[in-house]
Amino acid sequence: MxxxxxxxxxxxxxxxxxxxxxxxxxxxxxxxxxxxxxxxxxxxxxxxxxxxxxxxxxxxxxxxxxxxxxxxxxxxxxxxxxxxxxxxxxxxxxxxxxxxxxxxxxxxxxxxxxxxxxxxxxxxxxxxxxxxxxxxxxxxxxxxxxxxxxxxxLKRRFPAVRPGDALVAFPSSGFHSNGYSLIRKIISSRGLDITRPYRETGSRRPLGDLLLRPTRLYARIGREMFLKFGAKRGAHITGGGIPENLPRALSGREARIFWDRIRTPRFMRFILEVGEVPEEEARRVFNMGVGFVFVVPKRRLKAVLRRFKEAYVIGEVV
Structure with missing residues (x-):
């Protein structure tokens, strides 16, 4: 779908x-x-x-x-x-x-x-x-x-994006606030009951609880990333997914994305599989478990990953 x-x-x-x-x-x-x-x-x-x-x-x-x-x-x-x-x-x-x-x-x-x-x-x-x-x-x-x-x-000037800069991802809480027309279509066409849990989601909570988790607020993380760790740009991964949102943070440069590193929660995968959503389509519609991406100088990467245990690298500027 x-x-x-x-x-x-x-x-x-x-x-x-x-x-x-x-x-x-x-x-x-x-x-x-x-x-x-x-x-x-x-x-x-x-x-x-x-x-x-x-x-x-x-x-x-x-x-x-x-x-x-x-x-x-x-x-x-x-x-x-x-x-x-x-x-x-x-x-x-x-x-x-x-x-x-x-x-x-x-x-x-x-x-x-x-x-x-x-x-x-x-x-x-x-x-x-x-x-x-x-x-x-x-x-x-x-x-x-x-x-x-x-x-x-937060600052008067931000450093230029350069080849070798790391793309550091912070997880989403779920689908956040995008793609729900497709999610609702999948629910209705496949007869899913949002009031009950599904074993395939890896959770005992009802499906509705998982799908309606609130969008994460990244403000506190972001202030620290920009002011302490020298992040150059940020990308809020919303409608259009990583393919359409990340380029807006790269100042015209290209990026290499390591798609095999993306950590998509099981309940999100459940919806995609039940709905038979092609992988390429899913990447262009949903955040796939990545809510925000920062462009970070390579020399600051280790410090960032030590400070934020949930953060991980999903690519690099080329």
């Missing part, structure tokens, strides 16, 4: 982005957008959680587990703050947009609690937002959220 089978085209999205870049000219960054202001510059980013919301609503309706709604709040902050981090910044301020067909105060408050908690974890403040009740536009029981972040660069 492919992403197109679930109604999503990466090519159409990429074409729209390229058109937009050509229309507005320069200024659109690799992950976040850097804007010059009096006294320096700021980094801006916006993102959403996508159709992971629909799976969360289904699971919430079946189980009543409110933590899945709170997790969506962290997803929202992570999608924005991780992008700002990828461009060498830290998030200071966050705003949200919550749109729904009919406002469920309990669901909204739990989700926004997750936003507030996640903001605190990355050192940001929720400073505003908009709640829109849109009957006739969105069906009752459905909502969508978007987040907007403002950050500042």
């Amino acid at each position: 492919r992403y197109e089978d679930a109604g999503v085209s990466i090519e159409r999205a990429n074409a729209l982005v390229e058109w937009l870049k050509g229309t507005v000219g320069g200024g659109i960054g690799s992950f976040a957008t850097r804007v010059r202001v009096p006294g320096g510059s700021i980094l801006l980013s916006t993102d959403g959680v996508g159709t992971k919301i629909l799976l969360a609503l289904e699971y919430y309706g079946l189980t009543g587990k409110e933590e899945v709604m709170e997790n969506l709040g962290q997803d929202l902050v992570a999608m924005v703050s991780n992008d700002i981090l990828a461009d060498g910044g830290r998030t200071l301020h966050f705003l949200d947009y919550y749109a729904t067909g009919r406002l469920d105060g309990r669901v909204a408050s739990v989700l926004l609690s997750g936003v507030i908690k996640a903001c605190r974890k990355v050192g940001a403040r929720l400073v505003g937002g908009e709640t829109a009740e849109l009957p006739g536009m969105l069906p009752e029981g459905v909502f969508d959220v978007a987040g907007f972040g403002v950050g500042v660069p």
Whole structure:
């Protein structure tokens, strides 16, 4: 099964982005957008959680587990703050947009609690937002959220990417917030029950718990990587996977990826195998277990791997 089978085209999205870049000219960054202001510059980013919301609503309706709604709040902050981090910044301020067909105060408050908690974890403040009740536009029981972040660069300058630099990966918690249209298609077409565990996942937890793990927040790791270990660039591995996100961090250079080193969690492999997703397609849709990649000078590599036991090398700049 492919992403197109679930109604999503990466090519159409990429074409729209390229058109937009050509229309507005320069200024659109690799992950976040850097804007010059009096006294320096700021980094801006916006993102959403996508159709992971629909799976969360289904699971919430079946189980009543409110933590899945709170997790969506962290997803929202992570999608924005991780992008700002990828461009060498830290998030200071966050705003949200919550749109729904009919406002469920309990669901909204739990989700926004997750936003507030996640903001605190990355050192940001929720400073505003908009709640829109849109009957006739969105069906009752459905909502969508978007987040907007403002950050500042951690450093004035970052070293140039050079051949021999190492690509250091930090694991994801799972699928994070991308590819859920395909995941939902696999679940429905293969008759999977998200309320029960599957032995093949290597976990005793229900499948829904695994699929709805919140997106990791890499802000604290990133600050240390950039300020202490001299990381040159970062790549937030989201839609498009490693093949489409990593090049945005390489300043035009090429990379050699050691795909056999990628550590994909068993529950992610379970979904890919049940859905008969071709490996090449999976790599272009999902993070495959890698949530963030830093470009690190080779001379600092040993120190990084000593400091962060979960980190590992997945490639090098060539």
